[in-house]
Amino acid sequence: MLVPVDAAGLGSSAARSRLMRVTVASGWHQLKPWLLPLAVLVIWEISARLGWLPRRILPAPSHVLSVGWELTVSGELPKHLWVSFRRAAYAMAIGSVLGIGLGLATGLFRLAEQLLDSSIQMLRTVPSLALIPLAILWFGIGEECKLFLMVVGAFFPLYITTYLGIRSIDPRLIEVAQIFGLTRGELIRHVLLPAALPSVLVGVRMAFGLMWMNLIVVETIATDKGIGYLINNAREFMQTDIIVLGILLYALLGKAADSTVRLFERRFVTWKSQFAGV
Amino acid sequence: MATNRVLCRGVSKQYGQSIVLDGIDLALAPGEAVAIVGRSGCGKSTLLRLIAGLDRPSAGSIDIDGKPLTGLNPHARVMFQDAALLPWKRVIDNVALGLLHAPAAQRQAEAAHALSAVGLGPRAADWPSVLSGGQRQRVSLARALACRPELLLLDEPLGALDALTRLDMQVLIESLWQSLGSALVLVTHDVDEAVTLANRILVMDRGRWTASFSVDLPRPRDRTAPEFTLLRNRVLDAVCHDPHRLAM
Numbered sequence A: 001m002l003v004p005v006d007a008a009g010l011g012s013s014a015a016r017s018r019l020m021r022v023t024v025a026s027g028w029h030q031l032k033p034w035l036l037p038l039a040v041l042v043i044w045e046i047s048a049r050l051g052w053l054p055r056r057i058l059p060a061p062s063h064v065l066s067v068g069w070e071l072t073v074s075g076e077l078p079k080h081l082w083v084s085f086r087r088a089a090y091a092m093a094i095g096s097v098l099g100i101g102l103g104l105a106t107g108l109f110r111l112a113e114q115l116l117d118s119s120i121q122m123l124r125t126v127p128s129l130a131l132i133p134l135a136i137l138w139f140g141i142g143e144e145c146k147l148f149l150m151v152v153g154a155f156f157p158l159y160i161t162t163y164l165g166i167r168s169i170d171p172r173l174i175e176v177a178q179i180f181g182l183t184r185g186e187l188i189r190h191v192l193l194p195a196a197l198p199s200v201l202v203g204v205r206m207a208f209g210l211m212w213m214n215l216i217v218v219e220t221i222a223t224d225k226g227i228g229y230l231i232n233n234a235r236e237f238m239q240t241d242i243i244v245l246g247i248l249l250y251a252l253l254g255k256a257a258d259s260t261v262r263l264f265e266r267r268f269v270t271w272k273s274q275f276a277g278v
Numbered sequence B: 001m002a003t004n005r006v007l008c009r010g011v012s013k014q015y016g017q018s019i020v021l022d023g024i025d026l027a028l029a030p031g032e033a034v035a036i037v038g039r040s041g042c043g044k045s046t047l048l049r050l051i052a053g054l055d056r057p058s059a060g061s062i063d064i065d066g067k068p069l070t071g072l073n074p075h076a077r078v079m080f081q082d083a084a085l086l087p088w089k090r091v092i093d094n095v096a097l098g099l100l101h102a103p104a105a106q107r108q109a110e111a112a113h114a115l116s117a118v119g120l121g122p123r124a125a126d127w128p129s130v131l132s133g134g135q136r137q138r139v140s141l142a143r144a145l146a147c148r149p150e151l152l153l154l155d156e157p158l159g160a161l162d163a164l165t166r167l168d169m170q171v172l173i174e175s176l177w178q179s180l181g182s183a184l185v186l187v188t189h190d191v192d193e194a195v196t197l198a199n200r201i202l203v204m205d206r207g208r209w210t211a212s213f214s215v216d217l218p219r220p221r222d223r224t225a226p227e228f229t230l231l232r233n234r235v236l237d238a239v240c241h242d243p244h245r246l247a248m
C-alpha cells in the first residue's frame, strides 16, 4: 500500500554534533544575563574601596555580604526571611486560588461573567495600597491585614490573564472539539485550559511582582518580623548596609520566583514556539 | 433506496447583506462521494459548515439520515481547510482527538495507524508548530479518518501537498472511503482530484450549483484514459464558464 512519505528523520551523527554545539553555546547563553549585574557589583566595589562612595551612602558589596553573613550566623536574617517567605507563599496561594478560580468561572461561564466581571474590572482600577486604611480597620494591624493586601495585589493579574486566556482562544479550535465529539468537560480539559495556560503563567509572574511590592509596604506597618521590618528598622539606626542587604534580598527572591515560573513555563508550554528576538 | 445520508433542500445562507448560499439542493446517499468545485469564495466551506451543523442555514432545511438537523451533526467529521490542529497536543494526540471515548489501548493503536497511513508515523511525538503546512494537513486528514465517520467532509484536504504526495493521499482517501462505506463530500480546486475520487461532481458559483456531472468510470481511475480526460475537460469548461467574469 502506501509508503511512508516522510520517513527521513534526523540524521543521527549530524544531530549529535549539533547537540555539542548547542551545549557549548548554551554555557555562554546562560552567562549573558549575569554580565550586567556582575559588572555593576565590580564597579561598585571598586568605587567603595577607593572612597568615592561614603559608607553611609552606599557601603561596598563585600561589606554588605559580611553583614549578611553575621546576621545569618546570628539567626536574625533566616528568621526574617522565613517570615517574609511564608507571607509571600500564603498570599500567592490564596491569590491564585481566587484569581485563577474566578477567572476560570467568568471565562468559561457566561452567567458568571455577567454577574462578576464588570464589578471585578471596576475594583481592579483601585490601587491596592489605597486599601491600607480599610484593611487595618477590618483586620487590625496583624497578619490578616498584611495577607489581605498582598492577596489583593496577586489577585487581579491572575484574574485578568486567566479570563483573557480563555476568551482569546481561536473559536475554530472549539469547533474542532465539538466536531470531534468532545463533551463539555473534555472541551474544558483538552482545549480551554491548555489554551489559557500561557496567559495564566504570565499572570503568575505579574502577580508575583505586585504581591512583592505590597509585601514590602505592609512589612513596614506594625510588625517586628520580615525583611521589610529589617529595612525599616535599619533606617532608624541609619544602618545603610542592612538596608542594601534587604533590597538585594528582595531582588534575589523576586528573581527566584520569576525563574520558578519560567521553569514551569518551559516544562508545560513547550508546544509554543516563541519569538526569541532578532 | 435507503434514506439519504444528507438531504439539503433550498438551503441559503446570508451574512448581513451578502448572500453566500442561494437555494442549494443536495442529496447524498450513504457510500456516495461528491466533489464540489468552484471559485474561491463561492460558498463551498460555508455549505460544509452547514452540513456539519456548525452554522444554521438562513433558509431551507437540512436532513441527516431522514431527520432534520438541529445542532451539531453527530455523524460528521470535518477536515477544515486550515488544518486547525490543537497546538498544545502532540501530533499523535491530535489524531486521537476523535477517539477520546475509545479505550486507551485502542485509541493509541488507531491513532498510530491513521498517522502512519498518511506517512507521518515518525512524527507522532512532535508539536504541530514544527510541521510543514502539508504535514499539518495530513495530520488533520488522519484525525478525520481515524474515527471512521459515517459522513466525511473534507475541505480542500490536499491543497498544500506536492503532486506526488497528493496522489498517495488520494489513494488513501479512496481506499478508506471504500472500506468504511461512508458518505464523502470533498471540496477541491483540483479537477483531476474530483474526477479521480467522486461519483458526482458539482460545480458551484456564487452560492448556486451551475453544473453537475456523474462520474461512471471504473475504480481505481486511470488518469490517462480518454474518458477521464474528456470528463475533466468538460468539468474545467463548466468551472471556467462564467458570464460575469469580466465584471469581477
Ligand SMILES: Nc1ncnc2c1ncn2[C@@H]1O[C@H](COP(=O)(O)OP(=O)(O)OP(=O)(O)O)[C@@H](O)[C@H]1O
Binding pocket: B015, B020, B038, B039, B040, B041, B042, B043, B044, B045, B046, B047, B081
Ligand atoms: N462568518 C462570516 N461572516 C461573513 N461573511 C462570511 C462568513 N463566512 C464566510 N463568509 C463569506 O462567504 C463567502 C464564501 O465563503 P466560503 O468560505 O464558503 O468560500 P469558499 O468557497 O470555501 O472559498 P475558498 O475556496 O477560498 O475556500 C465569502 O465571501 C466569505 O467572505
Ligand SMILES: [Mg+2]
Binding pocket: B044, B045, B046, B081, B155
Ligand atoms: Mg473554503
